[in-house]
Amino acid sequence: MNAVGHHPGTSTVSRRAVIPLLRRLRSAEGAANPRPVWAALHELGDVVPAPWGGYFVVGFDACNEVLRGRKWQSTDFDWQQRQDNPERWSDLATREMTRTLPRLNAPAHTCQRRAVGTPFDRASLEALRPMIAALISSLLDELEAEIRAEGHADFMRVVGEQLPALSVGEWIGIDRADHAHLLDFTHRQVYAQELLPTRSQLAVSEQATLEMREFFTRLIRERRARPGDDVLTQWIAHFDASSGGDRAAADQIIYDLTMFVTIASLETSAVLLGNTVHLATSDPARAAWLTAHPEHIASTVEEALRWDAPISINSRVASEDLVLAGVPIPRDTTVHVMYGAAAHDPRRNPDPDTFDPLRRGGHLSFGGGPHYCLGAGLARLEAQELLGQVLKRFPTLRAVTPPVFDDTRLVFRRLVSLDVQI
Ligand code: HEM
Structure with missing residues (x-):
């Protein structure tokens, strides 16, 4: 999703x-709580030089x-080829990511997006x-059994x-x-989408890409042979x-x-699921209020999305000389949209570091415009259903220790563990 270019x-x-x-964001402390860094960025301006x-x-x-x-484009293959360091993208x-939806611009993007339609209306x-x-x-049954056995x-x-693996697995037919293999290579693959991946991160991502290619190529081959009732x-x-x-062309698009x-x-x-449950239950008074007022579950999920955008950064490039918030941005310059920081802009969401399920605040956690997230409806449905069932079944569920976030990534946030008791 991201790209770093070299521009004046x-x-x-x-x-x-x-x-x-940036160093603070990449520390254990910054990964656990990026909000002070976002506040410091807001002090520097709306558009801050990288x-x-x-x-x-x-x-x-x-x-x-x-x-x-429309004048801000995705960092697509043509843009990569125009850079002084095209080997960075090779x-x-x-390369595998360069063919996927978020990296395409019109007309290829429009064409593929139309084919997918609105799967989650x-x-x-x-x-x-x-x-x-x-x-x-059934997952909460497993959680309960483990807590009863281990505390x-x-x-x-x-x-x-x-x-998410079970629901997308049902939808696609996996x-x-x-699922364990799928989760494992996915966690490793996303390093290639970091802002400045190190050589060793790219090597980890490359190995994961090979496994991913093997997995999805076989899946598509088998599904062709035995069609099912799935997307x-x-x-x-x-x-x-x-x-x-052109079977090869079709296979490529289906794979991507x-x-x-x-x-x-x-x-x-x-x-989103971990944050929603943690934020809703970390304060017993809030958990009790939500249990009595399940009509506020949907807005609690929205506030969790605002509080911590699971994709934190995304890049675009200026297709001509532009001015953004008063800053001249020359053609071909990359800008890194910080979804998390945007949702903590005090002019849009006053008192941004207070978690308030009734705030009706604004966020961009699913993006916006032509690349708006295709799965937003499914993600919301999962989080709302999950929170509803957790509150009903385990009214005293609490985290035993603070949640642990991965501090090796800036772009895709990862909640590594959330130890709970009931
Ligand atoms: C909490 C969960 C999720 C978050 C926060 C999220 C966030 C995002 C963001 C920020 C984008 C980029 C938008 C842009 O470039 O402007 C995106 C794109 C996308 N998302 Fe999601 N997403 C989530 C779940 C899902 C799910 C469940 C699916 C599929 C079942 C999905 C499929 C996609 C696809 C296919 C795109 C590319 C759309 C395009 O470029 O046209 N996402 N998502």
Whole structure:
């Protein structure tokens, strides 16, 4: 999702000013609580120079403008080829991502997006609800059994990571026996989408990409041979028909789509699920109030999305000379939209560091404009159903220790563990 380019630019803030803040974000403390760093970024301005060239966009309105504006483009293959260092984009893991939806611009993006349609409209979500509710109920059985036996359990391992794999697995048609492997290579693959991946991170990502390729290629081959009642079967039928007999081209699009949708849904939804349950239950008074007022569960999930955007940063490039929040941005300059910081802009959400389920605040955690998240409805449904069942079943569920976040990533947040008791 992200890209760092080398470009000139002008701003009154020094390019070095942001270095200590990035270091803090990459520390255990910053990963656990990035909010003070976001506040410090807001002090520097809406558009803050990045040390390597390009800019961080932290103001809510400026982020919104970039995501929705037609003149801000995804960092696609053509852009990568125009860089002074095209070799930066040539590793296997990065190349694999370059063909996926978020890295495409119109018309290729429009074409693929149209083919996928609106998979999670209101009617489809209502049809999925009983299946999601049943999955949650059985995962909470497992959580309860482990807590009764051990006194505590890791909510992320038992529930938070499993639910997205089970629901997207049902939708695409992926065997339960494969979920552990799927989660494992997905966690490793996302390093290639970091802002400045190290060589060793790219190597980890490359190995994961090979495993991912093998997995999804086999899955598609088997589904062609034995069609099912799932979305992958529908994509195969659609792209086979629209590719004019070019089976290799159809296979490539189906692979890119299936692989990306899976990664996009696993890495992000788990963070939302863990955060929602933790934020709703960490204060006993809030948990009791929500149990008595389940009508506020949906707005609690929205506040959890605002509080901590699972994808924290995303990049775009200026397709011509532009001005953003008063800062001139030359053509081809990369800007890094900071979703988390945007949602903590005090002009958009006053008193941003207070968690308030009734705030009706604004966030951009699912992006905006042509690339708006395709799975937002499914992620919301999972989080709302999960919180409802947790409150009903375990009214005294609490974290035993503070949640642990991965401090090796800036782009995809990862809630590694959340130890709970009931
Ligand atoms: C809490 C969970 C999730 C979060 C926070 C999230 C966030 C995002 C964000 C920020 C984008 C980029 C938008 C942009 O570039 O402007 C995105 C794109 C996307 N998401 Fe999600 N996502 C989540 C869950 C899911 C799920 C469950 C699926 C699929 C079942 C999914 C599929 C996609 C796809 C396919 C795209 C690319 C859309 C495009 O470029 O046209 N996401 N998501």
